Amino acid sequence: MSGADIPYQLRPNKHVERQLFWELLEHIDRFNSIRDAAYISMGGRFLEDFKQVHAKFGAKKLLSIESDFVVHERQVFNKPIGALICRKMTSGQLVTDFESITDELQATNYIVWLDYASSKDRLAQLGEFESLVKKLAPGDIVKITMNASLRTLGELKAGETQESFQKRAFIRLKAKLGNYFPASAGFDHTKITGDGVPEIIMLAIKNAALDGISSSSNVSVKPLAAFLYNDGFHDMLTVTCVLLDKSKQDDFIGATRLDNWEFAASDWSKPIKIFIPDLSLKERVTIDGKLFGKSVDEIHSELTFSFDENRETSFDIFKNYVTHYRRYPGFFRVGT
Amino acid sequence: MTSLTQGTVKAGPSKRFFVSMMTRDIDLKDAILDLLDNCVDGIQRKLKGVEANEKPYNEFWAKITATPSGFKIEDNCAGIPRKVAEESAFMLGRPLGEIDEDLHTVGMYGIGMKRAIFKMGKSCIVYSNPYEEEQAFEVKISPEWMENELWELPISYGVERSSNFGTTLSVGDLYESIARNFDTDDSGFLEDLAAAISQFYAVIMGKGFAVFLNGKLISPVDLTLLSPIGLTGSIAPYVFSANIDEVEIELVVGFRRQLASESELEREADQPRSSEDAGWTVICNDRVVLYNDKGPLTGWGRGNVPKYHTQFISISGVTIFRSAKLLHLPLTTTKRGLDTDNKAYMTALDYMMEGLKKFTDYTNRWKGRENETTPAFSQTISVPATQAAASILQSDRMSSVRKLGSNVNARRFIPDLPYPEDKNPKRRIVYTRAVAEIELLSSHFFPGTPNTNIAPSDIGIRSFEKCLDIALLEIKK
Numbered sequence: 001m002s003g004a005d006i007p008y009q010l011r012p013n014k015h016v017e018r019q020l021f022w023e024l025l026e027h028i029d030r031f032n033s034i035r036d037a038a039y040i041s042m043g044g045r046f047l048e049d050f051k052q053v054h055a056k057f058g059a060k061k062l063l064s065i066e067s068d069f070v071v072h073e074r075q076v077f078n079k080p081i082g083a084l085i086c087r088k089m090t091s092g093q094l095v096t097d098f099e100s101i102t103d104e105l106q107a108t109n110y111i112v113w114l115d116y117a118s119s120k121d122r123l124a125q126l127g128e129f130e131s132l133v134k135k136l137a138p139g140d141i142v143k144i145t146m147n148a149s150l151r152t153l154g155e156l157k158a159g160e161t162q163e164s165f166q167k168r169a170f171i172r173l174k175a176k177l178g179n180y181f182p183a184s185a186g187f188d189h190t191k192i193t194g195d196g197v198p199e200i201i202m203l204a205i206k207n208a209a210l211d212g213i214s215s216s217s218n219v220s221v222k223p224l225a226a227f228l229y230n231d232g233f234h235d236m237l238t239v240t241c242v243l244l245d246k247s248k249q250d251d252f253i254g255a256t257r258l259d260n261w262e263f264a265a266s267d268w269s270k271p272i273k274i275f276i277p278d279l280s281l282k283e284r285v286t287i288d289g290k291l292f293g294k295s296v297d298e299i300h301s302e303l304t305f306s307f308d309e310n311r312e313t314s315f316d317i318f319k320n321y322v323t324h325y326r327r328y329p330g331f332f333r334v335g336t
Numbered sequence: 337m338t339s340l341t342q343g344t345v346k347a348g349p350s351k352r353f354f355v356s357m358m359t360r361d362i363d364l365k366d367a368i369l370d371l372l373d374n375c376v377d378g379i380q381r382k383l384k385g386v387e388a389n390e391k392p393y394n395e396f397w398a399k400i401t402a403t404p405s406g407f408k409i410e411d412n413c414a415g416i417p418r419k420v421a422e423e424s425a426f427m428l429g430r431p432l433g434e435i436d437e438d439l440h441t442v443g444m445y446g447i448g449m450k451r452a453i454f455k456m457g458k459s460c461i462v463y464s465n466p467y468e469e470e471q472a473f474e475v476k477i478s479p480e481w482m483e484n485e486l487w488e489l490p491i492s493y494g495v496e497r498s499s500n501f502g503t504t505l506s507v508g509d510l511y512e513s514i515a516r517n518f519d520t521d522d523s524g525f526l527e528d529l530a531a532a533i534s535q536f537y538a539v540i541m542g543k544g545f546a547v548f549l550n551g552k553l554i555s556p557v558d559l560t561l562l563s564p565i566g567l568t569g570s571i572a573p574y575v576f577s578a579n580i581d582e583v584e585i586e587l588v589v590g591f592r593r594q595l596a597s598e599s600e601l602e603r604e605a606d607q608p609r610s611s612e613d614a615g616w617t618v619i620c621n622d623r624v625v626l627y628n629d630k631g632p633l634t635g636w637g638r639g640n641v642p643k644y645h646t647q648f649i650s651i652s653g654v655t656i657f658r659s660a661k662l663l664h665l666p667l668t669t670t671k672r673g674l675d676t677d678n679k680a681y682m683t684a685l686d687y688m689m690e691g692l693k694k695f696t697d698y699t700n701r702w703k704g705r706e707n708e709t710t711p712a713f714s715q716t717i718s719v720p721a722t723q724a725a726a727s728i729l730q731s732d733r734m735s736s737v738r739k740l741g742s743n744v745n746a747r748r749f750i751p752d753l754p755y756p757e758d759k760n761p762k763r764r765i766v767y768t769r770a771v772a773e774i775e776l777l778s779s780h781f782f783p784g785t786p787n788t789n790i791a792p793s794d795i796g797i798r799s800f801e802k803c804l805d806i807a808l809l810e811i812k813k
Contacts, residue, residue, distance in 0.1 A: 069762055095640055096693050099750060102738050124640070131639035131693070134686045137739045211639070215682035216739075 012329050013229035013274045017238060018049065019327035020263055020274075021143070022056055024225050024240060025111070031255040032139050034059055038107035041143075042066060042091070042115045045074045047084065049113075054081050061107045065089045091116070095128045098135045110136060113143040119152035119234070122201070123178045126208040130180075133212025138219055138245040144205060148198035148228065148237035166192040173200060180204040180211075198228045198237045198271055205239050206268040218246050225263055226271035237271055276321045276328065277307045287318075288325060296322050354428050355482050358447070359455040362670045364517060364525070365532045367455045369671065370448030371409050371505065372398055372533070372547065373623060376540055378413030378503070382467055385660070387543075394544035401550055402526060404515040407456050407507040412500035415466035418473060418493075426450070426462075426475060426489055447669065449505070458482055458509035467501035479509055530554055535627040539619055542720075557627075559617055559654055561590045562716035563724040570754045571716050574691030575728045576684075578737070578746035582661045583680035588725035589616070589653030589691040590751070594713040595699060595706040596649045604646045615644065616653045616688065617721075618674060620665045625674060628652070633674055635689035642696050647703065651695045654721040655684055683740075687748065698753045705756055712754055765800070 025034050034057035043050050043064035053059045062084040066072040075086040091114055094101065102110065112132060116125045129144050136142060153169035156162065170189040174181045182203035191200060209221045226239045244252055258264045263272055279287070283305070290299045296319055306314040321328070359367070375398045383392060398411040416425050429446050453460045458479040465472040474492045481489065498504070510518070517525035526549065533547050533554050541547060541556035548554070564572045573590025592613065596604065616634035618626040630636050630644035634653075637643035657680055659665050666678035674681050702709050719727075728734065728749045740746035774795055778787045781798045 073764065092640060093697075096697055099690070099738070099748075103735070127638075127640040131641075131689065134639065134689070135739060215679075215686045217679060 011232055012276050012278060014231055014236075015329040016274050016276060016324045016327045017227050017229050018052070019324075020225065020227065021238075021240065022052055023261070023263070024258075025053070025057065025141075027256040027258050027261055028141060028224075028242070029057060030257070031252050032109050033057075034111070036107065037061070037109040037111050037141075038063065038102075038105040039111045040065065040094070040101070041113035043075060043086070045071055046078055047075055047080055047086075050084050051080045053111075054084075061105045063087060063101065063105065065091065065094050067091075091128055092124075095132045095135070098132065102135075109139040109141070111141040111143075112136070113145070115143075115145045117145075117147060117234075117236075119147035119149065119176075122146065122176045122204075123180070126177065126180045126204055129205065130208040130212045133209050133221060133241075133243070134215070136212075136243050138243050138248070140243050141224075141240065142209075142243070143238060143240040145236055145238045146201055146205070147234050148201045149234040150192065150194050150197050152234070153192065153197065163189070166190065173197065177201070177204045180207045182207060194235065195273075198235060199269065201237055202226060202239060202268055202271055205237075209241055213243065220244050220246050220249065222249070223265040223268050224258065226265045226268075227263075227274055228271040229274040239265075239271070274320065274324065275317060276324050277317050279321070279328070284325075284328070287321070291322065291325065349428070351482075351485055351487070354450070355454045358451055362451060362455065364455060364514065365529050366670050366672050367448075367452040368400065368402075368409075368529060369532065369536055371452050372400075372537065373671065374449055374503070375409075375411040375413040376545065376622070378411065378415065379545070382414035391544035393540065396544070397546040397548065399548040399551075402518040402529075403550075404510070404519045406510060407514075407518065408504065410502065410504040412502040415469075415472075415501050415503050416462070416464040417466045418464075418469055418471070421462075421464060421473065421475065421491065453477060453505070453507055454482070456510055456514045457507040458511075460505065460507045463495065463498075463504040463506075465498050465501050465503075472497045526550065536624040538617075538624055539622045543622065559652075559721045560718045561588060561592050561652060561654075561721045561724040562713065563590075563719045563727060565715050565717050570752065571712050572749075572751040573721075573724050573728070574694055574748070574750055575725050575734070576687040576691065576737075576746070576748040577729060577734070578683065578687075578740060578744045580683045580744055581664050581679040583657050583659040583664050585655070585657055585680055585684045586725060586729070587653065587655040587684055587688055587691065588721055588728075589651065589688065590695060590724065591650045591713070591716075592652035592718070593650050595702060595709055596647065597706050598704065601646050601649070604649060614649050614652055616655060616692075619654065619656045620667050620671075621658055621662075623671060625667065625671050633676070635685055635692050638685075639689055641689050641693050642700075648696055648699055650699065651692065652721070653688065653691065654725075655688060656722070657681070657684070683744075694751065694753060698755070701755050708756065765796070767796075 028034065034053070037059060038061035039050070039053045039059050040063045041049055043066070047064055050062050050064060054062065060081075060083045062081070064075060064084060064086045066075055066086065066088060067090040069088065072086060072088045079086055089097075094112075114125070114129055114132065125144075125146060129142070133142060150169075153172050154165070156165045166189040169192045170187075173192070177200070182200060185200075185203055187196075187200060191197075206223070213219050213221050221241050221243050224240045224242055226237070228235055228237050230236070242252070253259055265272075287299060287303070290302070294302075297315075300315050300318045303318075307317040308314040362370075375396070376393075379393055379396050386392075396411070396413050398409060398413070401408040401410075424446065427446060428450055449462075459482075460477040462475045462477075463472065464474075471493050472495050474495045475489050476492075477489060517523050520526055530549050530552075533549065534541075534557050537545070537547060537554075538556040538559060541554070546553060561573050562571055564570070571591060573588045575586075575588050577584075577586045579585070613628060615628035615630040615636075616626065617624055617628055618634065626634065632638050634655075635641050642648075657665050659680075664678075664680065666675040666681035668675050676682075729747075733749050734747040735749070736742065737746040737748055774792055775787045777795050777799060778785075778790045781795065781802075782790050
């Protein structure tokens, strides 16, 4: 099962991650106008991100790519704005034909989001990402989503020790990441944990990005935001980067003020986790009604329910909700 | 407290290092090619970089004689000037400021000749009859000199002048392993050397330079690509050109032949033959430094480009680097392989991969349907790769490269290769019919099931299937 089958609006973690992406673009907008940029992503059936990028920034150079015939047909039906091009093509074709697309869209800059769900082709995904970065110019933004679930590396077999499983999974992950595996990080099998696997993959993304700019000595690639969230079934890692002319790095920070954004990624080491609870309307109203009137600790103590049997875990989840309550989706189950 | 005293430690070179160790980094073939490079650099100096026509090297030749009793290379490429011989040619490593200005030479480090001599034998005579000079001269290297720590060599002026302006280098006291390599009854080395010369000197020989090995003229390999007849065909090569770091880059990649059928690929897997002609050839100042490479150095298996596989047997490319600034070229000391940190190379690699990917994609998409591509390939003609590139470079089909901007004069042509339709493409059929008719068909197709349980789309699908069955039956009749 993949998270793709769950309606977008019902995935609060994913929803929050999207909201954070728009916030990031708002910062970037102060450096390079998003309105003048082209936005390219895999919009899914409902093209939600295209509605947002158009509504928030007025972007009109929009391209959605989709390889599935049925989804593509629904995209064409659901197209929220006439300027949006819904094209049936794979991410591989997008990267291979990227120069034809830039000729077609003629935008100042490009924001491209490679939204990979499958864990099967990580090496190919990173290869596409590297090749895309090679074709991007300073000022362009590239986002990649990859499946970073520990479960994609196999499961503990009956009678197998945890260490034996980790060693097996470590070898598997190394093979899956190929030459992008972060060999210099000094990782070993003990890194095969729910938090460790995304960190390894994030460094593999870094390696692919750096390979992508290897020919451009005056260009750097910087991570701007990195998040890890559960998509209903899998842990998904998203990393957004910018390509910058080295002489403009300070201008970029000065204009975007990203150093003041609490969710900005300062390096490639660790994604920020988003793990907000699934709340009923009643729960949410109860909590929101107390926010900023009392301390987070007090509110959590006063709740007549918890989010996990472990008190500390429950409090962590609660704090994560408080961090993102403004970004929480406004959709609730109606009825019991 | 002890007082500080000053002294020195020995930090100079040892001749033994150069004579015994340096020669281990290069194989015999490449060492001999280095000597040929010196011949060509001599031509460049004589012509002062001016190439008046397509065959500027027509009058020039090099004759290699390699037998178990000795090695000799003789040329008419202007000889070593006396001043150069006295001041730098025999030094181990080229002094600063000695690099040829504004010439497209490849001798950059000043070690090729010495390394080749040390590689082959214990004694040598270098004779030069320099162009536009009054005297010929001779420098002798003796077995004793090879052993001692003296760094000067004796030079004799006024030796007899030969009929050509050129250099003759004769190596004697060959090492046993070298002598065996030069024995055609005992080794296939000279065959390999001939093949290497035909490959690595393909461009230079194409410009008229003649190379003889033991009296036989060696002919260059052909670097060809399919080019559209009259520029209208769909199968055309990808072309990129730019000027990076004072290096002119020109690269072209495409098909050198029609796609291989599955049966041919099976034969190829058993006995690889045709694959030898696929891959990238990289040229620096006319000198081929990589011939038909199929590895990551030329983009195979990097990024989104697949690793080389026999199915890509038809893909071939040529990358040309040219510069009068030798140190800006991606040359290594052995001139075999590439300096991967070189700026021009790193830029070229991005576009070699971009071009390569177009043709691997094309090959993959037509897999199993190769015969359907015959009409497209029939509109092409095999021409020298440089000519295939030139016909596009001179046309108005080159466009700018967004990423590189305009200051490096980057331009490229991306062919619009034809792709097959999906094997089983689907189209949506939407139509409206009277409810009564739909209910009639529902009862007919799904007897016993209430009409309300059957979706109209199911009736539509079943109707189409029935109709298709009837049509197929009628066609068979």
